[in-house]
Amino acid sequence: MKKVKLSDVAAAAGVSSATVSLVLSDNADGRVSENVEKRVRAAATKLRYSPNLVARSLRTQKSKTIGLISDTVATTNFAGQMLAGAEETAWKRGWLIIFVDTSADSRNEERAINALLQRNVEGFIYASMFHRKLDYPPQLKYQPTIFLHCSLNSPDTHSSVVPDEYASASLAMDYLIKNGHREIGWIGITNPTVGGCERSRAYVDAMKKLKVTGYKSLMFNTFESYANDGYVGAMKLLKGARRPTALFCFSDRMAMGAYRAANEVGLRIPQEISIMGFDNQPHIAEALWPPLSTMQLPHYEMGTWAAERLIDELENQDSESILCEQKVITCKLIERDSVAPHHPMKG
Amino acid sequence: MKKVKLSDVAAAAGVSSATVSLVLSDNADGRVSENVEKRVRAAATKLRYSPNLVARSLRTQKSKTIGLISDTVATTNFAGQMLAGAEETAWKRGWLIIFVDTSADSRNEERAINALLQRNVEGFIYASMFHRKLDYPPQLKYQPTIFLHCSLNSPDTHSSVVPDEYASASLAMDYLIKNGHREIGWIGITNPTVGGCERSRAYVDAMKKLKVTGYKSLMFNTFESYANDGYVGAMKLLKGARRPTALFCFSDRMAMGAYRAANEVGLRIPQEISIMGFDNQPHIAEALWPPLSTMQLPHYEMGTWAAERLIDELENQDSESILCEQKVITCKLIERDSVAPHHPMKG
DNA sequence: TTCTCCTAGTTAATCGTTTAACCAGTTAAA
């Protein structure tokens, strides 16, 4: 049951292990006769040879392995999707990912990066669980690294990929506007995350462009974005003097609260009140009744992009053609049944 | 910026690298003078030496790395929790996890195991995304492996950890019964998964023990467990001739559908109808109104157990004291506000 | 004196690859 190694193949084929190595790594351009090459390959497949990557890695300083370090517990499905996106594309390209979670503790982070470096990982993906800007983790500064779901304060040398919050929220607003809504309410958060700021900025700009006066009275913000916050906000807006015809919610969870409010106030969705979410939380957006129209965050795609990009960089280290890029990806509009056309004449 | 290696430390301390190795791996029992030991340690910390695990792994055949292979896309938060549990305990014990997802494709699985073996992983965690029984993946038969969220048809040599579906569902039934309910409805699935079978068996046994006659008319099963299936089932039960006072749902998603049904029928939760979920889906159970009482699946704990156990085995390979064990973990009852006492006299 | 046993290390083999440098035999060019 011992693992078969290069020298076993060499012995079986009656050549030196150098020759086997040359053949098997396709470096045998004219250095090995067809005859010998055949023998070597036959022996290799017969013995089911598979190279020991640890030995190869020691020699070549390459490991075909990348380290993914995430700043916080990876238990959300969003985190899962980023991971899955990265892992799947890595796998497709013959790479593997070692994953470590630092719980946002910087001492831990240092140890983690070190543990990965000790294993000869060739590059890093640094993933954040919520969209934010950050400074270089010092040890990563000189390592090939892609920043995933976060961007750098000084993006001079490394690439990053984040969702385009502003464009996506604008898309959502366009959708409501296209459906005839002008009196659109906003239910959001004051917590100054990138998402919170950019989405509400998109709302404001759209309302300005629509020339809706006094739209500020149609906005309600809480610090957090739980269902109950959405409920409170929606109640305030729906029972207020100026009732919006549509509600744009910062998150699907808030939208879930808005559903409860609409229900309590006796407003039918979407006939009497349209509701738009954000995130496309699986199991919420679909499971609500009526199913929630929302924007799908590109977690999977971002994970994909990060891995693809990093591997590109690592596989073409010589050609300096690859520049650093700050990639943004726009969310996809998921049309379900919570938004209906509004006809001003009827209202 | 070159990495410092053993021989650099040796040169700095004025000794051979063998000596450095002995000192640094605490194998220097009486073979190295105190004086030299001090010098070596000083040099090592001064140069910030950290060993190259690839080289060490080549020599010792150990890698302090374990492979986690999962059978299907790891995008659910449940999968995330299992992963996080495994990764965190591994990390705490100085181990790292390489994670690969085989998309339930057995050819892929073979390649995955191979890719991990090539990297000298010392053992495996084989994780399933839904609770099931399976046969040995052939290549894993002779590898140290823990089966996570799945168990073996012939559990003779390897350990596994799964939730105790029957005991957990019994607990949920006990909770409803303790609250005075006898006419308890079941909303479940016919899909013959371990969870589906065991949970409904627990329901049936509890009803039998309660001596509720004709409880079969209180059961409704669909093939899948989406919110809409729960809605359909709850409508049938709530509008039927024999209206239950409590509903035990196979999943939180079905419970979500049951909420809609109760709402539509005009039954207040929990005053007029109690609802019990299963899974404790984050963002659903909490966000529903009223918050859903449910059973929390021990995903994180199972991940923890698997890693802990595997590392125990790997670190004490000599002592054969560790037997194979089929571990079951019972779910935790999460009391929220969807279950209220029922008073028979009042009904 | 000779033998044995410590002490405090060092030497060198080894893990399984890759790859630069070499080499013997032919063939082609000058």
Added chain:
DNA sequence: TTTAACTGGTTAAACGATTAACTAGGAGAA
């Protein structure tokens, strides 16, 4: 006839640790 260039390989030195086997010098015992 030299010289150079191929052809089809082989040898041996890495990569960076670990560890069994050795050693030099001194002490103690017979």
